[in-house]
C-alpha cells in the first residue's frame with residue numbers, strides 16, 4: 327500500500343470514529359450551556375427570553391415536527407414554488423420525519439411556543455465528515471434579532487467539538503436574504519455545489535471547521 331493510500335485510509339478511519347462518537351450523543355449540545363438560552367428584545371423593547379433544546383427525531387414532540395413543516399411552508403414555500411423544484415409537501419414532511427434527524431428548537435420561555443428550529447445531522451458527505459444543516463427556519467416576527475446566527479453558531483460549536491470537517495447546507499438561489507445571511511456567517515459555495523452549466527435552483531454552501 328502506498329503512503330498516500332495509508333494516509334487516506336487513516337483519515338477515513340479517524341472520520342468514521344468522529345462520526346460514530348457524534349452520532350452516539352443523545353444531546354450533542356449538552357456540553358455547551360452557553361447555547362441553551364438566548365435573550366433579545368421584542369419590537370416594544372421588552373426582553374424576550376428563549377430556551378434552546380437539542381433532540382433526536384424520536385424524542386421530538388410530533389406537534390413540533392408538524393409546526394416545523396408549516397413554518398418551512400410559510401417561510402420558503404413561495405421560493406420553492408417560484409423555482410424549478412416546486413413545493414413538494416410530501417417530500418418535505420418525509421424529510422423532516424427521517425429517523426436520523428436531529429432538531430435544535432428555540433422556544434419562547436414565557437409562552438412555551440416554538441419560534442425557530444434547525445434540523446441537522448452528522449454525516450459523511452463525499453468522504454468528508456460534516457454537520458449537515460437541512461433546515462433553518464425562524465418565525466417571521468422573531469427574525470432579524472440575531473437568533474438564526476446564534477443557532478448556526480450552536481451548530482458550528484457542535485461540529486467543531488466532534489471534529490467534523492465542515493458545516494454544509496443548501497439554499498435556494500432565489501432566497502437572496504438566506505444567501506446573504508449565510509455569506510455573512512462565512513459560508514461559501516461548496517466544491518460539491520452544482521456547476522453553472524447544471525442550472526440548479528439551489529446552491530450548496532459550506533464552512534470549514536478545521
Ligand SMILES: CC(C)(COP(=O)(O)OP(=O)(O)OC[C@H]1O[C@@H](n2cnc3c(N)ncnc32)[C@H](O)[C@@H]1OP(=O)(O)O)[C@@H](O)C(=O)NCCC(=O)NCCS
Nearest residue numbers: 401462463464469470471472473474475476504506507510
Ligand atoms: C434566514 C434566517 C434563518 C436568518 O435568521 P434570523 O434570525 O432572521 O437572522 P439574524 O437575525 O441572525 O440575522 C439576519 C439579519 O439580521 C441582522 N440582525 C441581527 N440582529 C439584528 C438586530 N438586533 N436588529 C436588526 N437586524 C439584526 C443581521 O445583521 C442579518 O443581516 P443580513 O441578513 O443583512 O446579514 C431567517 O430570517 C429565516 O428563517 N428566513 C426564512 C427562511 C430561510 O430563508 N431560511 C434559510 C434558508 S433555508
